[in-house]
Amino acid sequence: MVSELSAFASAIFANVEHVIIGKHTQIELILVAMLCQGHVLLEDVPGTGKTMLARSVAVSMGIEFKRLQCTPDLLPNDIVGVHIFLPNESRFEFHAGPVFTHILLCDEINRATPRTQSALLEAMQERQITLAGETHPLPQPFLVLATQNPIEYEGTFPLPEAQLDRFLMRITMGYPALEDEREMLRGQRQGHPVERLQQVVDGAALMTLRQTVSDVHVDASLEDYILKIVSRTRVHPDIALGASPRGSLALYKASQALAALKNRDYVIPDDIKQLIPPVLGHRLLLKPEGQLRGRTAARVLEGIMDGVDVELDEPTD
Structure with missing residues (x-):
């Protein structure tokens, strides 16, 4: 089953990379989130391909995108x-909103008011919405990709820590490398490549492939490594609020999904190390004095990772 999942992902990678060039890691993290039934906060400046990434993944899988x-x-x-x-019928009829889709891109989520932001919480956590006492399940798979501009804060409403914790990971697109941007320019001479993109896999198969992720082995020594990293965020002198148990669970599940995407039925330390910044970074609340000294969540996590060794169990004869 792991090989089936890897082949499923490889087809998506090859297809999406016709549109999103040089961003294999970001595409990989989106697929990790979908396998974990998680959600992603895309934080970057406008024009770096956030919308095209979401749309390309949806087209490749043949699922709905809004x-x-x-x-x-x-x-x-x-x-x-x-x-x-x-x-004429003396009754109320429910008209579903845009949340009833497979991939929902919430562009500039921090421009919506806190009341509107909170409307997404039940959908993200329970994969359903309740309105007028009626519960309506959402389609599966369901992924929220929320974007926000990390530079422009005028007229915005920052996401509270409780809502940030609902996102499995926070990732950035970043500017493309020079040659990747050159290839992008040439690829759009005759129109945008997303318009020519075709479905390459059956998105419904994702529901079955998700079961493969839970069977990926995580060694006890790697469990200890995850717990040590998370626990150190709770006592670090520059951190006012460390990662919650939801953070450690997210890191555990995401490492299983990443290993499966790489065609392995076991997790290795590099899987966890790759995921620590995107999975834990947005869950940390730094102290003001640390921020004044130029400390960031990424730098703090880097220091924590440098101070924790992976103690692999010795093989037995």
């Missing part, structure tokens, strides 16, 4: 839906 532009006047019902009264 984009929601967040603004201060956006209401919760604009996301989850609304009941409309039908006078």
Whole structure:
């Protein structure tokens, strides 16, 4: 089954990289999130391909994609839906909002008010929404990709720690390398390549392939490594609020998914090390004095990782 999952992912990689050039790691992390039934916060400046990444993955899998532009006047019902009264039938009919999709891109989520942001919490956590006492399950698979600009903060509402913790990981696209950007320019001479993209896998198969992830072996020594890293975030002098148990569970599951994508049925230390920054970085609240000294979550995590060794169990005869 691991080989089937790896082949499934390889087809998506090859297809999406016709549109998103030089961003294999970011595509890989999106697939990790989908396998873990998690959500992703894409934090980067405009124009780096965040929307195209989400759309390309959806097209490659043949699943539905919707984009929601967040603004201060956006209401919760604009996301989850609304009941409309039908006078001829004397009844209310539910009209589903954009959250009823497979991949929902919430563009500039921090421009929506906290009330509207909170409308996503039940959808993200429970994969359902409740309106007027009725519960409506969401389609599967379901992934929220929320974007925010880390530079421009005027007119924004920063996500609270409780909502940040709902995201499996936070990733950045970054500027492309010179040759990758040259290839992008040439590839769009005759139109955008996303318009020519075709489905290459059956997105419904993801539900079955997810079961493979839970069977990936994680050695006890690697469990200890995860717990040591997370526990040190809770006592670090520059951190006011460390990672919660949800963080350690997210790191555990994500490492299983990453190993499966790499065609392995076991996790290695490098899997965990690669995932620590995107999985734990947004879960840390730094102390003000640490920020004044130029400390960032990435630098703090780097120091913690340098101070913790992986103590692999010795093989027995």
